[in-house]
Amino acid sequence: MSSHYEAPIRKPLVTGNKSYHDVSNDIAAAIEGKANKQWWIVFSIALAAFLWGVGCMIYTISTGIGVWGLNKTVGWAWDITNFVWWIGIGHAGTLISAVLLLFRQKWRMAINRSAEAMTIFSVIQAGLFPIIHMGRPWLAYWVLPIPNAYGSLWVNFNSPLLWDVFAISTYLSVSLVFWWTGLLPDFAMIRDRAVKPFQKKIYSLVSFGWTGRAKDWQRFEEVSLVLAGLATPLVLSVHTIVSFDFATSVIPGWHTTIFPPYFVAGAIFSGFAMVNTLLIIMRKVSNLENYITVQHIELMNIVIMITGSIVGTAYITELFIAWYSGVEYEQYAFLNRATGPYWWAYWAMMTCNVFSPQLMWIKKLRTSILFSFFISIVVNIGMWFERFVIIVTSLHRDYLPSSWTMFSPTFVDVGIFVGTIGFFFVLFLLYSRTFPVIAQAEVKTILKTSGDNYKKNRDKK
């Protein structure tokens, strides 16, 4: 650490007079205690939704994609919308843990663990869709370049869908490793505190024999830095590649060179919104208000505001380029987005993603917990609509008017989406009861610089 001194003008990142021991107690509380009634209620709801989604998936796979609302003109709708939405949400984790680490943003320490957990859980949801959206998902392994006995059969490296396969699997594995590395000292802390033998056994297994030697810490720091360096390009690449699914096509409204930065900004935007959604609840129910402070939420709101503005600029640039291109199909595609049969989706997207984050300019609003929660939900909805607008409104009216039609989801479309939300929360709720939800080891490193008691004492001198 460069310095133990932090300017008094900076707000403390840990409040409530915390000592090192308090930190350990607070973080371990959720794991060592018993789940309360609310947790069980929420968990049951999430599990029910998840099982309902599993039912819908089984129905789809056993009967055919026809149980969805797709048709000859609109070949993708909720499936890929959900896929991109979840991938986008999964973006905040890496950004917070890797990019903010490189930029030495210490406020990330309170949120990076949960943000990364969210990343992994949402990438799992996202990964489901490319598989179940296939007509013959039992052959999904054909998209992997596995040497085979079928002669010269090989994957098509020109296809952006194949790039997706690599991008997502890389992202998932790097995120997982990064997350677990960070978890080691924290698991070790839980292990050391554990009184039940079974619990002790499990946590010693997952902490990979962490001893806390100086060498351990040195390696830990090095690996974190290396992984951060590796993960940083992934922040840009994953969503860039996802955007290639559309950008490399010939469909007006998809064929757009602005997509890579636009998608990346949108992903960070939605990811931060989801982090906000989750942490605002978690800090309350797990009594972590002293670690995830209003200061943290405000900083995230600022990121949301900035990325929201980038996304807004991209939307308007798209419209401008459509007009400027002079290509009639392009012009019509964007006119149709805003004023065609799906105008409501477009304006829902515009309202949620462009207008609502602008309210964050007002300090009172961006420091209001309730308002932040509200906006985070709004942004999540808006970003879902963004993908829906891009996919469905571009497809439903493309080149030949004879093929124009509409898309309407079935209960299965909705069921699978709700199911993935359920699955996500099942995982997240289990995580919140079994994992140290805050990187306590890291928080402890800043306690003496950014803890309110230490800061106060220092300022008094």
Next chain:
Amino acid sequence: MGNHKKYWKSELELSSDSKLIDKLANNEFVEDLPVGNLLADENSLENSNASRRDFLKYLGFSTAAATLASCEGPVNKSIPYVVQPEQIRPGISNFYATSISDGFDFANVLVKTREGRPIKIEINNQSKDNSPNARVQASVLSMYDSSRIQGPTIDDQDVSWDQFNDNVKGQLDSMKESNKKVVLLTQTFASPTNELIIKKFLKKYPNVEHIVYDAISNSKALDAFEISYGVRALPTYNFENANVIVSLSADFLGDWQGGGFSKGYAKTRVPKNGKMSKHFQLEANMSLSGANADNRIPLKPSLQNKALLKIYDYISGENSGVSLDVDLDKKLKSISNSLLKSNGKGVFITGIDDVGAQLIALKINHLIKSNVINVQKLNYTSLGDDKKVSKLVKELSNNNIDGLIMVGVNPSYTFPNSEQFNESLKSLDLSVSFSMNNTETAKLSKWVAATPHYLESWGDVEIKSGNYSLVQPTIKPLFDTAQFQDVLLNWSGSSNSFYDELKSNWNKNVLNGLSWNQALHDGVFYQNSNSKKLSFPYTFPNVNEFVNGLKSTVFDDFELTLYSKTSMGNGQQANNPWLQEMPDPITRVSWDNYMTVSKSDAQNLGLKNINDSNGALNSNFAKISISGKSLKVPVIIQPGQAKGSVGLSLGYGRTSGVKKELQTGVNAFDLYNNFTNVQNVTIESVNETHEFACVQLHNTLMGRGDIIKETTLEIFNTKKSSEWNYVPSVSLNHIETLVTSPDVDIWDEFDRSVGHHFNLSIDLNGCTGCGACVISCHAENNVPVVGKTEVRKSRDMHWLRIDRYYSSAETFSGDNTTKDNISGLSDSLSVFGEMENPSENPQVAFQPVMCQHCNHAPCETVCPVAATSHGRQGQNHMAYNRCVGTRYCANNCPYKVRRFNWFLYNNNNEFDFNMNDDLGKMVLNPDVVVRSRGVMEKCSMCIQKTQKTILDAKLERREIKDGEFQTACSSACETGAIVFGDINDEDSKVLELKEDDRMYHLLESVGTKPNVVYQVKVRNT
């Protein structure tokens, strides 16, 4: 054969009492297996190599192996030929020439059979008469209809044919004795041999009267011709001679007077040496002919009568005293003038069901000395007589008739007062129905004679005078059926079979000593027309007596015009899923009939078309009432429908002998009073929702002039092609470069000069939108039928579709101008909104679209598993086995021609059509795989056909001639609008077309470089 050889194992076997030999013979294992030793002795057990793990492994393996061995694979029973037929070689198709004559469709066809099964109808190139239309193309499936009657029945009891014949004969004899009247009610056969046989029958039973009945009548036209020329027949028309075509409500590209005019018509429609014919259409409903016309004037039937008189006035110089509004009058005058100036190359035809109108039409043609109409060569395909049928109905209700023998007709369905008829039918002493299906009539008849399909029958037909064709069986009858001719011969007491009669009649009266086998091979035989020159008394009656009748027709409310739909005709093939799923060329609605109404009338009546949230089309109902009867029908708002008129198609609403899912629409024959297609009706809206299955939900071209390029004949003749066939350009280093230039191509071009390179050319001038290619493609490529609910979800599977566009302005060029004049955002918002609505009387354009087989295919690059890739010969291949079904290719296809198997469409009770039915599956083409669920499919450019051609030529060590390469669509296109071939063949027609000035690629600016080319549509306006 017994084998007496003995193999010696050892010399010990020579001695019969050797114990060792006995032991060896009784024991399978020479030595005892050491199982007991092993298990008993603890030491040896411990020393053995087989560990407990090994034991478990062996146990596991043996259990698994035993289980697997006991699983039985699916057993497909197949019966080998006892005697291998000489002609049938597995994998090689045989073709037979035959003809269809079902009373509504008459055509010469070539039938493709595989392994003894007819699977496809093709055009018979020897034929000078009608080519197969969509219904005839689909008729092969009607043979494999599991709901067919499988044997004769009396009172619904299965009987043998001998019992059946004896029973009917006994009944007939007793009726003959008591002189009870019997009527033989038949379809139009146009068959010389049938005529002989019926004559024989009538001779034996003089109490029988033969009445010919056409469900959709041409009786008025026949009357008029008989009055004028003394012969009861229809004239023929040589549209290839036409320069000016004026059609007043005659859908001659549809089913008017039996159809079959498209071929000649199309010849005059493709501009040649700067010339093409000019086609005026005056009509109430938007018909196929109206859609193809250069100039279409919507006129309701009452005005049609007046317009007819007016045209007659202008041509004859008489004055019938009709007054019309000035604008219309002017148009009629100019139409009349062009007819007068046509120099014998004009023709005037009308579909008005009125003797006077038909007489006037004949007279007009006479006055303008039309060479198009040929009164020497007669059309025999519709000979029904309304007067006799009306008399029959009356006599039946008066109980003056005691017996009815019906062949090829379904009066319980097609009579306007069918209930009354049904009552009479039930009370008859003799009611015999010859029928393939358990039709409405067969259901009520006491005797039902199961007849074979035409592909299982012998027969002959004289479609036009002197043009004879033969009907020959292409498969042994599937069921215990008998042709009505054989039965009738039996009843007449003849021991001859119909085949004998047919052959002897032909040898005696038709062939003039030429070979029967040759005629059977060709399927057609043309008598030298000079040998039988007809001489007619040209006794034109004074048309004035009819003028008043026409003038005074008064309609007080709505004028309904009944018509037959391209897909369903008169409803005989209602149980054919291909035809049910075939979209109507005009409305593009499948699985339904409906009332067509103009937009303004719909507004006044409160009739609505609304799109559901998934885009599907809904409407409310209209109640059509006519003298006490009423029908509740769904509504389609039809651009081009004359105000004050409505249309409704016949042929729907079948309820008997038709599967539940295929019982669609309403029976409009209920309104077909007096066998007249125009009726005076009142209409009110009914507030219930009907759900349509319409494959095209957006009707206008939105000013996208590069999708259907068109120009006028004048511009085509005078301007450079770059003006009317504009190729878009892009900026390359600030230089405008054509998109076709290799400089703006991001891909390296392959060398395609070696081998074959297939191209398909579609001439938008030649295409009339008839849809024969759609069915042909369906049949050739085993395209599944998905049913109404799936079509409604925009999931139709047609590999080839015919897009139909209406102009939003009066003309398509008007649309382009509107779009080009858009300035500013607010303008574009409103103008594009308006352009979604077609004009009240729009121009219409058809465009067949199938996979464009792009050389730079957007679908190929995006498939993650390379399931779709390009072939050496230009095709875009689809490897179904490799497809995992991501649908990315379909999304990225600018032409939206890829079709996804959303469900399993075969062997699935949810899709109970021909592919879920052992009999229906017989029609499948063995050369084309049936696709499984979850894979993408699309047009393959009939690769199975091109490969066959290539392999045949290779075997015969010869070069392939142009024209040998065909696709299902090109071979079904009687107008020659679709041409397929190899552009590496310098003499090929398709290369010539590809280099034609009119050639363009669909969506050239996308840079896909398709192998399908279109020819610019030229309108003679």
